[in-house]
Amino acid sequence: MEYYTDERGILYDKVKYHTRKKHAFLKGYLDIWVERVRHNPPTLDIFDLYASTGLCYCEEAKKTGLPEVIWDGSAIIAAKALSRYSKGRLLFLNSYNTVEKMRKSQINNLIALLRGLDFKKSSILISSPIEDAVTEASKHIDPRYPSLWILDPCAASDLPWNIVEKIGNMRATYDYNGEMRIRKPELIISLMTEDLQRFVDIRPDIISSSLGMNEEIWRPKYEELRGGGLNTREAMIELYAEKLSELYEKPPILAAEINITNESAIAYCILLLTDSPAGHYIAKLKLLPEFKQWEITEWRLNARQITAELKRDPAQKTLF
Numbered sequence: 001m002e003y004y005t006d007e008r009g010i011l012y013d014k015v016k017y018h019t020r021k022k023h024a025f026l027k028g029y030l031d032i033w034v035e036r037v038r039h040n041p042p043t044l045d046i047f048d049l050y051a052s053t054g055l056c057y058c059e060e061a062k063k064t065g066l067p068e069v070i071w072d073g074s075a076i077i078a079a080k081a082l083s084r085y086s087k088g089r090l091l092f093l094n095s096y097n098t099v100e101k102m103r104k105s106q107i108n109n110l111i112a113l114l115r116g117l118d119f120k121k122s123s124i125l126i127s128s129p130i131e132d133a134v135t136e137a138s139k140h141i142d143p144r145y146p147s148l149w150i151l152d153p154c155a156a157s158d159l160p161w162n163i164v165e166k167i168g169n170m171r172a173t174y175d176y177n178g179e180m181r182i183r184k185p186e187l188i189i190s191l192m193t194e195d196l197q198r199f200v201d202i203r204p205d206i207i208s209s210s211l212g213m214n215e216e217i218w219r220p221k222y223e224e225l226r227g228g229g230l231n232t233r234e235a236m237i238e239l240y241a242e243k244l245s246e247l248y249e250k251p252p253i254l255a256a257e258i259n260i261t262n263e264s265a266i267a268y269c270i271l272l273l274t275d276s277p278a279g280h281y282i283a284k285l286k287l288l289p290e291f292k293q294w295e296i297t298e299w300r301l302n303a304r305q306i307t308a309e310l311k312r313d314p315a316q317k318t319l320f
């Protein structure tokens with residue numbers, strides 16, 4: 001990751017054009033929370049575990065026709081959404097860097113940005129490798145209430161499956177109009193498909209760690225999916241989506257596939273897992289069509305997955 005510093009000393013992640021799409025999705029999804037969850041709103045906590053500097057700077061913006069050179073990164077998008085949401089409770093930011101000097105700079109940057117926003121909700125800022133960050137975050141979640149977790153690593157190896165599993169299992173029962181339900185955290189995951197494609201033969205250990213499966217388990221499934229006509233990227237998404245479906249008893253929404261500027265290659269995709277049926281339907285019906293302006297393609301669920309999904313929830317039939 002490279003950084004840009006402006007004349008005030010504020011730090012920005014130097015990003016490519018395609019990052020804009022990721023942030024458009026995140027903002028769009030949080031807008032749903034802020035604007036649509038009006039009736040008797042629950043509290044909301046946001047955990048951004050790969051928070052970085054909070055801002056983006058895109059050198060190639062003009063060349064690629066983007067309207068702005070700088071924009072908010074995930075931490076500041078989350079902070080602004082929580083400020084606007086009446087029941088916003090906690091903003092938990094983990095901004096880690098392997099270079100110690102950068103860890104301090106990133107945290108100081110986030111502190112300055114939150115102060116600049118006059119952020120009034122509770123906030124916790126830490127700088128830890130992901131394993132420690134999840135342990136710390138688990139002390140602050142109230143699993144009875146909604147929480148949104150942003151898992152946006154730079155590389156597939158930075159997000160092992162056991163992290164996703166730990167977060168997905170931070171659950172509690174809650175009373176929904178007299179009916180007891182299980183609350184699961186909402187997840188937004190950047191799945192680094194380009195890495196998974198690249199490593200499938202040369203670093204199978206990274207695939208095993210990302211998918212949380214030994215190679216003897218994932219390799220035959222992968223070969224079967226490839227034999228069924230999926231390319232490597234699609235097969236990897238399928239395997240990951242299956243794992244998430246097992247964990248959540250609901251398949252993820254493939255919210256966006258992010259292309260690298262001027263290339264057809266897809267760098268990563270964004271998966272959304274929401275426990276709330278309303279969030280699930282609204283994201284599919286409302287957000288994704290609006291999102292077309294960013295040339296986002298929806299995941300073409302393959303026959304196996306559609307069948308599995310319909311078996312679980314026949315009411316979703318009309319959505320495909």
Ligand SMILES: C[S@@+](CC[C@H](N)C(=O)[O-])C[C@H]1O[C@@H](n2cnc3c(N)ncnc32)[C@H](O)[C@@H]1O
Pocket residue numbers: 001013049050051052053054055072073074075095096097098128129130131152153154158
């Ligand atoms: C893609 S950037 C995140 C960008 C940010 N989410 C945004 O949208 O503005 C990934 C961040 O994760 C950090 N990182 C790398 N390895 C990590 C690890 N093992 N644990 C936690 N963070 C890590 C990187 O230093 C970088 O700041």
